Amino acid sequence: MPVLKTEQLPLRSDADIVRMRQTVRAWAIEVSLSLVDQTKLVTAASELGRNTRIYGGGGDVILEIVENGSRRGVRLTFADKGPGIADVEQALKDGFTSGGGLGLGLGGAKRLCNEFQIITAPGEGTSVIITRWKS
Amino acid sequence: MERIPILKMGSFLLVTIQVDMHDQLAMNLQDDLTERIVKCNSKGVLIDISSLEIVDSFIGRMLGNIAGMSSILDAETVVVGMQPSVAITLVELGLSLKGVRTALNVEKGMALLRNALELDEEGDAGSED
Numbered sequence: 001m002p003v004l005k006t007e008q009l010p011l012r013s014d015a016d017i018v019r020m021r022q023t024v025r026a027w028a029i030e031v032s033l034s035l036v037d038q039t040k041l042v043t044a045a046s047e048l049g050r051n052t053r054i055y056g057g058g059g060d061v062i063l064e065i066v067e068n069g070s071r072r073g074v075r076l077t078f079a080d081k082g083p084g085i086a087d088v089e090q091a092l093k094d095g096f097t098s099g100g101g102l103g104l105g106l107g108g109a110k111r112l113c114n115e116f117q118i119i120t121a122p123g124e125g126t127s128v129i130i131t132r133w134k135s
Numbered sequence: 136m137e138r139i140p141i142l143k144m145g146s147f148l149l150v151t152i153q154v155d156m157h158d159q160l161a162m163n164l165q166d167d168l169t170e171r172i173v174k175c176n177s178k179g180v181l182i183d184i185s186s187l188e189i190v191d192s193f194i195g196r197m198l199g200n201i202a203g204m205s206s207i208l209d210a211e212t213v214v215v216g217m218q219p220s221v222a223i224t225l226v227e228l229g230l231s232l233k234g235v236r237t238a239l240n241v242e243k244g245m246a247l248l249r250n251a252l253e254l255d256e257e258g259d260a261g262s263e264d
Binding site for chain 1: 155157158159160188189190191192193218219220221223224227228229230
């Protein structure tokens with residue numbers, strides 16, 4: 001799949017998350033996502049960015065504008081070198097949380113995107129890849 | 136430390152969130168508001184989120200917490216001005232903001248708070264008879 005543009009941002013502080021959200025918004029506008037789709041993507045990014053920072057002990061996000069035929073979309077890869085997730089199915093369930101959250105982060109983010117992939121193993125960190133396509 | 140201003144107007148407290156909320160800012164607001172409710176003996180809190188471009192689970196939880204805490208402190212909370220795209224996203228995220236009263240705009244939110252206050256005072260007057 002052709003990648004038209006890419007950028008990597010750190011996720012280590014509250015300020016990093018805010019900057020990441022603003023950049024994701026700008027890229028969503030660049031591929032002409034509707035306002036609702038922009039909001040969904042930025043909200044999903046906010047949830048996943050928080051996970052990377054808090055549960056993953058900080059990490060990075062890679063932003064990409066991707067093209068599939070005539071369709072364009074924004075792909076985000078959240079990567080940390082934290083403890084990883086032992087039971088992904090459980091982590092995706094609404095209401096499950098290992099921290100103090102509502103347990104909506106991972107499952108909620110999945111619902112807000114077109115594509116969702118998670119690569120993780122205990123002790124090997126976590127990568128979550130999401131894509132939102134221009135519909 | 137960065138803080139969101141809280142304005143006192145009679146029996147009510149007004150908050151307009153006009154910055155991109157980060158988590159610590161949300162936590163500070165929660166603490167500041169509960170303190171001010173007690174200090175000012177406030178009966179209502181109006182939170183205007185019309186400038187917020189997203190409400191994620193953390194901010195949603197903060198709004199729920201504020202509503203819960205203020206209710207225990209005998210104050211009503213109303214959240215106003217949510218953008219339609221934010222509302223759509225919140226529901227899909229799985230957050231229905233149960234227990235948080237909402238109104239479309241500041242005017243309607245103030246009316247809601249005033250009504251609640253009047254009902255409260257009538258109730259008090261009634262019980263004294």
